Amino acid sequence: MTSTNKSKNTFALTTPVYYVNDVPHIGSAYTTIAADVVARFERLRGKPVLLITGTDEHGLKIQRAAQSAGLTPQEHCDTIAAAFDKLWHQLDIQYDRFIRTTSPRHQSIVLEFFQRVWDSGDIYSGRQQGWYCVSCEEFKEERDLLDGHRCPLHPNKEAEWRDEQNYFFRLSKYQSRLEALYQERPDFIAPESRRNEVLSFVAQGLQDFSISRVNLEWGFPVPADPKHTLYVWFDALLGYVTALLEPDQEPTLSQALATWWPINLHLIGKDILRFHAVYWPAMLMSAGVPLPEKVFGHGFLTKDGQKISKTLGNVIDPADLVSRYSSDAVRYYFLKEIEFGKDGDFNETRFVNILNADLANDLGNLLNRTLGMARKYASGCVPGVAGADIPSDNPLKARGLTLGEEVARAYESLAFSSGCEAILALVRACNKYIDDRAPWTLHKQGQQREVSEVLYSVLESVRLAAYLLSPIIPNISTEIYRQLGFKLQPLPELTPQTGQRAAAGHLDLVALKEPAPSALPEAAAPTAAPAFEAASPAQGQRWSKVLRPFAEAPAYLADALAETKGLLIAVLLLLLAIFAGNALVELARRTDRIPVVSPTLEAIGIGYTIWFIYRYALFAAGRQALFGNLQSLKQEFFGGNSPAAKIKTPPLALSTDTSPSAEGVSALPPLEAQPFAPDSPARYIDFNDRAAIAAAAPFSTHSRWGTLPASQPLGEAKPVFQRLQSAEPVSPSR
Numbered sequence: 001m002t003s004t005n006k007s008k009n010t011f012a013l014t015t016p017v018y019y020v021n022d023v024p025h026i027g028s029a030y031t032t033i034a035a036d037v038v039a040r041f042e043r044l045r046g047k048p049v050l051l052i053t054g055t056d057e058h059g060l061k062i063q064r065a066a067q068s069a070g071l072t073p074q075e076h077c078d079t080i081a082a083a084f085d086k087l088w089h090q091l092d093i094q095y096d097r098f099i100r101t102t103s104p105r106h107q108s109i110v111l112e113f114f115q116r117v118w119d120s121g122d123i124y125s126g127r128q129q130g131w132y133c134v135s136c137e138e139f140k141e142e143r144d145l146l147d148g149h150r151c152p153l154h155p156n157k158e159a160e161w162r163d164e165q166n167y168f169f170r171l172s173k174y175q176s177r178l179e180a181l182y183q184e185r186p187d188f189i190a191p192e193s194r195r196n197e198v199l200s201f202v203a204q205g206l207q208d209f210s211i212s213r214v215n216l217e218w219g220f221p222v223p224a225d226p227k228h229t230l231y232v233w234f235d236a237l238l239g240y241v242t243a244l245l246e247p248d249q250e251p252t253l254s255q256a257l258a259t260w261w262p263i264n265l266h267l268i269g270k271d272i273l274r275f276h277a278v279y280w281p282a283m284l285m286s287a288g289v290p291l292p293e294k295v296f297g298h299g300f301l302t303k304d305g306q307k308i309s310k311t312l313g314n315v316i317d318p319a320d321l322v323s324r325y326s327s328d329a330v331r332y333y334f335l336k337e338i339e340f341g342k343d344g345d346f347n348e349t350r351f352v353n354i355l356n357a358d359l360a361n362d363l364g365n366l367l368n369r370t371l372g373m374a375r376k377y378a379s380g381c382v383p384g385v386a387g388a389d390i391p392s393d394n395p396l397k398a399r400g401l402t403l404g405e406e407v408a409r410a411y412e413s414l415a416f417s418s419g420c421e422a423i424l425a426l427v428r429a430c431n432k433y434i435d436d437r438a439p440w441t442l443h444k445q446g447q448q449r450e451v452s453e454v455l456y457s458v459l460e461s462v463r464l465a466a467y468l469l470s471p472i473i474p475n476i477s478t479e480i481y482r483q484l485g486f487k488l489q490p491l492p493e494l495t496p497q498t499g500q501r502a503a504a505g506h507l508d509l510v511a512l513k514e515p516a517p518s519a520l521p522e523a524a525a526p527t528a529a530p531a532f533e534a535a536s537p538a539q540g541q542r543w544s545k546v547l548r549p550f551a552e553a554p555a556y557l558a559d560a561l562a563e564t565k566g567l568l569i570a571v572l573l574l575l576l577a578i579f580a581g582n583a584l585v586e587l588a589r590r591t592d593r594i595p596v597v598s599p600t601l602e603a604i605g606i607g608y609t610i611w612f613i614y615r616y617a618l619f620a621a622g623r624q625a626l627f628g629n630l631q632s633l634k635q636e637f638f639g640g641n642s643p644a645a646k647i648k649t650p651p652l653a654l655s656t657d658t659s660p661s662a663e664g665v666s667a668l669p670p671l672e673a674q675p676f677a678p679d680s681p682a683r684y685i686d687f688n689d690r691a692a693i694a695a696a697a698p699f700s701t702h703s704r705w706g707t708l709p710a711s712q713p714l715g716e717a718k719p720v721f722q723r724l725q726s727a728e729p730v731s732p733s734r
């Protein structure tokens, strides 16, 4: 009973099923971000992953909250559940199931489970007397309450005295089996401090707890006695089981438990530890269901060193935070800055400083300056050296070779903070390495081989850092990969500020919502997005590649004009064009052999050509584009298997046409010319694209230092993370 099936290669994890008494707060966001990071990491490792979240919608507190808002309980739940769903989209949470406990399918599961526990003789009717905290939905021991019978977690609310007939669950019967469980499986509760908390609670002696309420309408009636309503926790915990059902599956326990059970990880806040680490395993034991693998309780958040509470008016609105700073920023701060499992603090000034230091300066500037040097010293390409040829005493290689495993262990043990630290250490080592080696001096001295080694090892280290950080900052990592020249499928438009994807509905592809009465709008059935689209460039399009740069010259000109030297360049070009035009006209007149159409038209044509050549000569991006176009033309006309032909043409720096058919797809060689190669790291581009990640090479390949393809043309450089300017105080909200 206490064993789990560790051999299965799937990974199922849950956030709490959040109570919908109010809109989501920062604590819920914190748990859910962490869960999403674990899910993304396990997906990188190639495991099928099921991330479950949802809302717990029954109980007295909901009934009262709805009443005070003048809504029916269901209306209230619909509004709040939608707010959760919206926030998860804003935070790039890629959940698989959103369970709502008001769904009829959930009722079927709860009733069947209740029956099993009933049949085990673990439910009886008895008298419940005691202090009840409505906010916790829990009876409190007298010894746990503060003065005036106030709940320690809700000190501004008095607990209510209750004396009623209830149904009880025989928790006391499971005292010794639970103790045995904690002994046999020391990692069942984590971290260590939570485990100790539970051990001492259980050592005090477990008391049966009531699983029904009278005078409560908003919930499922107890089957044997409909005057009673099932207690909210008995109902809510089973949301984890209901969520495992496929949308079209018959709602039975055996169906629900068939594929994903046992859950690998319940991620929770420490306030609901007892329900998950004591009540829940006992309920499962009673129903004869195997136990989950692990319960991890993280710490509480404070703001500026103070407890966060509505009374203090210092509530952090996560939706406001993410809209002002981007999801990557919020995700990174909470996972990097707070040791997961311990209490942690949010301070907006520190928030801004850390993001600027780590993401804008250390990581962003590093990439930017290195791309600049690659443009100067390596024709805008990854230098043509292989990672394997770089000596192992290279400080970046030495560090990078073990980093993948180290970070994987950190993710596995939910030590996000130390994982980030290890990655950032490599990034900082890169900055130091560049300063030490001074590639600009090496270049002057003609030591091209050394310059290549420096640039390659830095670019590769940035790639590795982006890959390993991708579960936490998927948008920034995607942008870094793009700038490193990985581009095999068209990207949706990027928003200018953060490089975040614009609302492309990418979650809707994979999100499976639990159907519920008057529920959230149902998502489409999951459809695997094609990893890339078949491209069949028409004959005429070949020449459009040659001609396109001419058509885009005005855009280049506009760009140059916007630059500081633009006006000077324009004037010089104009003079040059007039001079050349006149000279040509003069020549034509003298020889009297060239028909003169119009000196003005000729002047424009010649000026245009000179500008075009100048543009390509001056800017690396232009050279790359020309190079890429010529390569793909060569590929189409002569076939061939040169490494460069496998790499997709980088985009023109100023292409204004972002439609996939014009830019991305037509530039791809046809499918036959580029067979699906899952072991090619160059395929990997969008860390939000689950289909692409599932099809990509394994974690062991990408997390190995030295896999950046040599001579890969680099993409256009731009800041991957805009420096945050100031810390406006978070509006005290709600």
Ligand SMILES: [Zn+2]
Pocket (backbone or CB within 6 Å): 133, 134, 135, 136, 137, 151, 152, 153, 154
């Ligand atoms: Zn309470």
